[in-house]
Amino acid sequence: MNRENLKTAKRIVIKIGTSSLILDNGKINLKNIDELAFTLSSLQHEGYEIILVTSGAIGVGLNVLGMTRRPSEIAQQQALAAIGQVELISLYNQIFGRYQQKVSQLLLTNDVIAFPESRKNATEALNAILGLGIIPIINENDAVSVDEMDHRTKFGDNDRLGAIVTTISDADLLIMLSDIDGLYDKNPTIFDDAQLIDSVSEITDTLMKSAGGAGSRFGTGGMTSKLEAAKIIFDANKQMVLTNGARIFEIRDIISAKKKGTYFGQ
Ligand SMILES: Nc1ncnc2c1ncn2[C@@H]1O[C@H](COP(=O)(O)OP(=O)(O)O)[C@@H](O)[C@H]1O
Numbered sequence: 001m002n003r004e005n006l007k008t009a010k011r012i013v014i015k016i017g018t019s020s021l022i023l024d025n026g027k028i029n030l031k032n033i034d035e036l037a038f039t040l041s042s043l044q045h046e047g048y049e050i051i052l053v054t055s056g057a058i059g060v061g062l063n064v065l066g067m068t069r070r071p072s073e074i075a076q077q078q079a080l081a082a083i084g085q086v087e088l089i090s091l092y093n094q095i096f097g098r099y100q101q102k103v104s105q106l107l108l109t110n111d112v113i114a115f116p117e118s119r120k121n122a123t124e125a126l127n128a129i130l131g132l133g134i135i136p137i138i139n140e141n142d143a144v145s146v147d148e149m150d151h152r153t154k155f156g157d158n159d160r161l162g163a164i165v166t167t168i169s170d171a172d173l174l175i176m177l178s179d180i181d182g183l184y185d186k187n188p189t190i191f192d193d194a195q196l197i198d199s200v201s202e203i204t205d206t207l208m209k210s211a212g213g214a215g216s217r218f219g220t221g222g223m224t225s226k227l228e229a230a231k232i233i234f235d236a237n238k239q240m241v242l243t244n245g246a247r248i249f250e251i252r253d254i255i256s257a258k259k260k261g262t263y264f265g266q
């Protein structure tokens with residue numbers, strides 16, 4: 001596969017990270033959310049099938065309560081996610097509505113995907129929503145997911161969730177929107193001479209070593225979790241583009257196979 005394959009993508013999953021949804025001062029990034037709603041709604045109207053995987057429940061929850069730091073206690077984080085998710089989906093509903101696009105909400109946990117019956121159910125629900133011309137907006141059900149040894153229902157992070165949603169929906173492409181232009185040969189927030197990588201066909205150990213942790217105080221997994229997601233994409237013989245959530249209009253360039261971000265395809 002190469003970038004030319006992007007021109008044939010019809011069902012597309014977009015994953016947007018917290019760093020693209022929340023400004024450094026903790027306020028909501030309305031510019032990005034508006035551009036996202038306009039771009040995704042217009043693509044959907046033109047016949048693409050769009051699925052949005054969104055982070056931001058905890059970030060928006062902090063904003064709602066006027067807090068600046070993520071609490072360390074799990075119950076507090078879950079409470080914040082429950083509070084923030086309502087606000088987040090309500091914002092999406094309002095702003096997509098402005099572009100005549102209806103949205104729906106799916107909150108998933110890993111067990112839903114792990115069991116074949118519930119996985120099939122989730123896939124069928126997604127297909128039905130898309131069949132109605134509605135954009136599914138998906139996040140992890142953070143308020144109830146747990147990470148116990150014998151009862152693990154957490155996905156870990158939304159990069160992984162984005163890759164899993166791409167596989168269960170049999171989408172043609174995952175576009176991952178982050179706070180950086182793509183994958184660099186070393187962490188660009190540390191090394192000034194880091195070079196943007198145009199395309200990746202295999203996740204090697206060297207590549208994994210070049211990836212560092214999260215860049216902002218809101219991001220969770222950093223580049224490592226994006227490369228882990230790319231492994232899931234490769235295993236499912238799918239493709240992914242990692243690009244900057246600050247220039248959402250470039251999604252159109254990406255699906256026209258223009259050189260934007262980093263392309264992952266085998
Ligand atoms: N090799 C690398 N290439 C690009 N970014 C990297 C690399 N290694 C570490 N990073 C860091 O990963 C960050 C993106 O991940 P993250 O903060 O989790 O964002 P998001 O909220 O979009 O998921 C970048 O801002 C950067 O600081």
Ligand SMILES: N[C@@H](CCC(=O)OP(=O)(O)O)C(=O)O
Pocket residue numbers: 016017018019054055056057058059081139140142156157158159218219220221222
């Ligand atoms: N599900 C969590 C986000 C988890 C996550 O992976 O966040 P990010 O690294 O910003 O994509 C939330 O909505 O706050």
